[in-house]
Amino acid sequence: MKKNLLTLTFLFTAVSLFAQMGSLSLAFGLPQNDFRENTDATGFGGDLSFAFPFQKGTPIYLGGDINYMVYGLNSTDHDLTADIVANGQLIDQLVIPLRVTNTNSIFGTHLFMRAVAPFELIQPYAEGLIGFRYISTNTKIVDRSDDGRWSDDDDDNVISRKTVLDDWIFSYGYGGGFLIKVGPSVFIDLRANFFKGQRAQYYDGDDTSSWTVEFNGDPNSYDRETVSGDNLSYENRPRESTTDLLVLKFGVAFKM
Template sequence: MKKLITSLLIILITGSSFAQMGSLSLAFGLPQNEFRENTDATGFGGDLSFAFPFQKGTPIYLGGDINYMVYGLNSRDYDLSADIVANGQIIDQLVIPLRVTNTNSIFGTHLFMRAVAPFELIQPYVEGLIGFRYISTNTKIIDRSDDQQWADDDDSDVITRKTVLDDWIFSYGYGGGFLIKIGPSVFIDLRADFFKGQRTKYFDGDDTSSWTIEFNGDPNSYDRETVSGDNLSYETDPRESTTDLLVLKFGVAFKI
């Protein structure tokens, strides 16, 4: 799997060095079929693609596409406390102000073949895509104290990060769009791609919003190692389904 992913990225980078067409777009991901039955989350993010002619003078392009979308994000503040005990007596109370942020995201990288109608002002196109998507849920615990005494790094307020669940998914599909000319080599790019995705497990924003954090161990021996991603209490089981996805893209394309 890693070799295939590496090969995909090498082809994408190599192709981009000879790129004749590039686009940068906003992207919206809409779950489809069984995926839609399991979650109503909508992804939002960005998309970048490069393409070059299959042969000079032909309207067939080969290219690569990468995109990243967040389909669930939530954050909660906690003020965790513990009694400090000496000789059986409570002598003080320690308060640790934290923020827990959960992010569900999808990263995709695909190769595509695209056929573009060589018209002047509006150029419709169709394309086929094949590649991978990486779906993940990540948790970040942030120190909210004024002096950030619990953070791992003096330059960062992050105490710890944890990837709760992740998977690489084989993905393929088809799509199309329109290039609308607004300048000598500048176009509005309106595109829709439908992807078939493998079955996998995942969380969405409704799941992660109910997660809490607790401490394990001796409450009188707090240090920077006390708070970790292992202290999270996951009160939900992951969902499981195929991961078909409709991605709508709105952006700007350039022909060089």
């Protein structure tokens, strides 16, 4: 899935180089309606859009938009212990120091039609959008030991990466904004989009911050090869609702 998202991002970026209108913005996502009732998380990330004129000389543009926002991020240190017992007697106790990082994120990609008022200094615009959003919760477990004995040395001491929950959401909406001219072809871009989203299951930061990690293997067989993500358990209690979202964007745009 990560490869697909990276490929899509690369294609959008490549196409945007030939666009006649484009923008790069900071983005803030505010859950709405049932989504807001289930979570008070605010997303933060970036947005890239590009557009071409529908017909030369007209203020109507067709384009695409891609954005990524994190709406929950937390890290917790855990020290897992296991008693090694032989013949009913405690021989030793092993300690595995871990850091668990949970990331909740939303990736969105939409096509849009935009009408821009052809004024000189401030150009208001309106747009309609349709596309998809990908909502996911990912967990990374890192070995905190000094010698990295529980992890793969070639992977920054990462023991496990796991997508705990993910979902694709059909998404459509409308919005608008203002292009404020600051140079011959450079504008400040202030934009807001409201998206209707299908029902989905998801977590927020309050959920993931309370997760615990346990080792379910045989303590007598602890070594670099046997400690893996399959031995780690999560407390999974997903929320579910429609996923309406208000996205506020602040950036820089260009027109050629």
